Amino acid sequence: MGNNKAVGEQPLWQDPLADPEVQESLTVLIQKLPQIKEMVLSAEKAAVLVSSIAQDQTSLKQLGEKWDRLTQTHQINEETWQALITLLDKLPTLLTMIETLEKVQLFVQSLMQDKSSIEYLGESVKSYLAPVTEKLDLVKEAQERAKQDQTKVSLFTILRWMKEPAVQDSLKFIHALLQVWTENCNRK
Amino acid sequence: MAQVHYPIVVVGAGTGGIMVSANLVRAYPGLKGKIAILDPVSKHYYQPLWTLVGGGVTDKKASEREMSSVIPEGVDWIKDAVTTFDPEANTVSTQEGKQISYQFLVVAAGIEINWDGIKGLKEALGSGGVCSNYSYDYCDYTWETIRNFKGGTAIFTQPSTAVKCGGAPQKIMYLADDAFRKAGVRDRSKVIFTTALDSIFQVPVYAKTLEQVVHRKQISPMFKRNLIEVRPDQREAVFENLETKQQEVLAYDMLHVTPPMQSPAFIRNSPLADQNGWVDVDPYTLQHRRYHNIFALGDCANLPTSKTGAAIRKQAPVVAENLVSAMQGDVLGAQYDGYTSCPLVTGYNRLVMAEFDYNKQPKESFPIDQSQERFSMYLVKKDLLPILYWNGMLKGLM
Known part of the structure; x- marks a missing residue:
C-alpha cells in the first residue's frame, strides 16, 4: 500500500549516497577537509588558552587591579561609555571631515611644492597691484623732483x-x- | 606582438584619464602598480586658459606642463597610442605594436579637432587675421590679431558639431570687443557672432544675461549659420544657412574660428562607439552599455551634457567608485547627474559662472546669483581654477 515502485527500484532515501546532491555535498566537504582541520585545531588552541587563563588566578588578579587603577586615574564611568558609543555613532561624519581635512592638507602641500602655480599667482597679484604701484611711483618721482628743485x-x-x-x-x-x-x- | 597585462588600463592622459587614475590610487592604494595609462603625447595642457591667452591676459606657457609631472604616483605611463579596441578579448592594440590586456578599461581619449572640416581653414590659420583659440600653437596669434586690429569686420564662429567648452566661441568675442574699445577702434568695427545653434546659450537663465551682453556690446548674432569655407586671398568666409540651405559670403578683417570636432577615429571606428561615434555609456553610471568592464568619461563619451573639464571633475570620482564596485562584484552605487560648468567670460574682469545639469537646471556652487556678470567669478576663472586644476583635480583631491 502506498508503495507503487517497481520491483528492484530502490527509493532514494534507502541509499542516500545515490542522491547527486549528497554526492556533491560530500565532494565539497572532502575538498574543505584541510580547512576544517585547521579550524578545529585553532578552536582547540583557543579553548586551551581560555581554560589556562581562567585557571591563572594571579594574572587575572593583576589584570583586575590594573583595570581598577586605570578607572581610578582616568575616571572611566558610565558617561565615558556613553561618550564612546556616541563617538562610534559619529564616526561616519568624522571620517568625512577627516577626509576633507586630509584633502585640504594634501592640496596645500601640493601647491607649496608647485613653483609654476606660485609663480602664476605672484604674476596675477602683481598685475592687480600694478595701477597702485604705478601711482606710488609717480608720487615718489614727484617727491624726488621737488627735493631737487631750487627755484x-x-x-x-x-x-x-x-x-x-x-x-x-x-x-x-x-x-x-x-x-x-x-x-x-x-x-x- | 609584445603582450602586456594590467588589471586596469586607462586610455588617454588628459583631464579624465589622469583624474580617474589619481582618484583610484588615492582612495585604493592597493591599486598602485596595477594601472597603466596610455597616451603618446609628452605635454599636458590646461586648455581653459587658452581663452585668456587669446585675450592677451595670460602667457600660454602657464597652460602647459610635462606629462610626466602629472602622471599620478603608482600609475604606469605607456607613451603609446591606442589604435584598436577588442572588447571581446579584453585587449587594446597600440601604434608601437603592443597588445595590452586588461580586466577593466577606462576610455578618456578626448575629442578630435577636424581642421579639415572647413575648406581652406588649415591653410589660412595663423595668418591674415584667421585665428583660433582651439590650438596651443595658434591661441597667441588670436591676441596678435586682436591687438593689431584697426577696424573692419570681426567674425567669431561656432560650428554645428559638439565642441569642447561650448561657451568658448563667444568668450573670446567679448574680450575682443573690450580690447577694440580700449584701442579706440570699436566705433569703426562690426562684430558678428555666427553660430550653428538657434540661441546664444542652451540654458535660459544664462542665455538671458548673455543676450543683454550681446545687446550692450552691439554685437550682431547670426543664428543657424555654419562656416564651410575660408577664402584667405579674398578675406571671405562662406557660411551655410542651416534653415534655407543657401550659402552666404561675409567679408572679414578678423576671423576667429571654432573648428568642427568629432570623436577620435580609433573610437568612432571601434565596437565601443554608438551611432554617432562616441563611447556608448550609461549617462548616470558611466559604464559601457554593452561591455560592463568598460567605463568612459569626458569628451569622448556620449553624455548629453556640455563637454568641459568641470564636467569631468564630477565624472571622474563616479567612474573610479563604480569601477571598484564592478571589480568587487558590487552594485554600481555612484551616479553622475550631468553637472557641467562654463565660466562665460563677458569681458576683462567680468564673468558669468554657468553651472547646470542634464536637465539644464542651474546647479550653482556659490551663494550668489551666478547668472550675473561678476568680477569675483572672473578672479575664480583666472586665478583660482588653474591652481585647483594642477594641485586638486589632477591629484584626485576634488
Whole structure:
C-alpha cells in the first residue's frame, strides 16, 4: 500500500549516497577537509588558552587591579561609555571631515611644492597691484623732483600753473565737490 | 606582438584619464602598480586658459606642463597610442605594436579637432587675421590679431558639431570687443557672432544675461549659420544657412574660428562607439552599455551634457567608485547627474559662472546669483581654477 515502485527500484532515501546532491555535498566537504582541520585545531588552541587563563588566578588578579587603577586615574564611568558609543555613532561624519581635512592638507602641500602655480599667482597679484604701484611711483618721482628743485615759487608761477589742464580739472572737481557737499548739508 | 597585462588600463592622459587614475590610487592604494595609462603625447595642457591667452591676459606657457609631472604616483605611463579596441578579448592594440590586456578599461581619449572640416581653414590659420583659440600653437596669434586690429569686420564662429567648452566661441568675442574699445577702434568695427545653434546659450537663465551682453556690446548674432569655407586671398568666409540651405559670403578683417570636432577615429571606428561615434555609456553610471568592464568619461563619451573639464571633475570620482564596485562584484552605487560648468567670460574682469545639469537646471556652487556678470567669478576663472586644476583635480583631491 502506498508503495507503487517497481520491483528492484530502490527509493532514494534507502541509499542516500545515490542522491547527486549528497554526492556533491560530500565532494565539497572532502575538498574543505584541510580547512576544517585547521579550524578545529585553532578552536582547540583557543579553548586551551581560555581554560589556562581562567585557571591563572594571579594574572587575572593583576589584570583586575590594573583595570581598577586605570578607572581610578582616568575616571572611566558610565558617561565615558556613553561618550564612546556616541563617538562610534559619529564616526561616519568624522571620517568625512577627516577626509576633507586630509584633502585640504594634501592640496596645500601640493601647491607649496608647485613653483609654476606660485609663480602664476605672484604674476596675477602683481598685475592687480600694478595701477597702485604705478601711482606710488609717480608720487615718489614727484617727491624726488621737488627735493631737487631750487627755484622760488612766486605768485606769477602759481598763476602760470593755473593754466595747466590738470590744475584746472582738479579745481573744477574741488568746486563741484563743495557744491554737492553744501547741497547735501542744506537738505539735512 | 609584445603582450602586456594590467588589471586596469586607462586610455588617454588628459583631464579624465589622469583624474580617474589619481582618484583610484588615492582612495585604493592597493591599486598602485596595477594601472597603466596610455597616451603618446609628452605635454599636458590646461586648455581653459587658452581663452585668456587669446585675450592677451595670460602667457600660454602657464597652460602647459610635462606629462610626466602629472602622471599620478603608482600609475604606469605607456607613451603609446591606442589604435584598436577588442572588447571581446579584453585587449587594446597600440601604434608601437603592443597588445595590452586588461580586466577593466577606462576610455578618456578626448575629442578630435577636424581642421579639415572647413575648406581652406588649415591653410589660412595663423595668418591674415584667421585665428583660433582651439590650438596651443595658434591661441597667441588670436591676441596678435586682436591687438593689431584697426577696424573692419570681426567674425567669431561656432560650428554645428559638439565642441569642447561650448561657451568658448563667444568668450573670446567679448574680450575682443573690450580690447577694440580700449584701442579706440570699436566705433569703426562690426562684430558678428555666427553660430550653428538657434540661441546664444542652451540654458535660459544664462542665455538671458548673455543676450543683454550681446545687446550692450552691439554685437550682431547670426543664428543657424555654419562656416564651410575660408577664402584667405579674398578675406571671405562662406557660411551655410542651416534653415534655407543657401550659402552666404561675409567679408572679414578678423576671423576667429571654432573648428568642427568629432570623436577620435580609433573610437568612432571601434565596437565601443554608438551611432554617432562616441563611447556608448550609461549617462548616470558611466559604464559601457554593452561591455560592463568598460567605463568612459569626458569628451569622448556620449553624455548629453556640455563637454568641459568641470564636467569631468564630477565624472571622474563616479567612474573610479563604480569601477571598484564592478571589480568587487558590487552594485554600481555612484551616479553622475550631468553637472557641467562654463565660466562665460563677458569681458576683462567680468564673468558669468554657468553651472547646470542634464536637465539644464542651474546647479550653482556659490551663494550668489551666478547668472550675473561678476568680477569675483572672473578672479575664480583666472586665478583660482588653474591652481585647483594642477594641485586638486589632477591629484584626485576634488
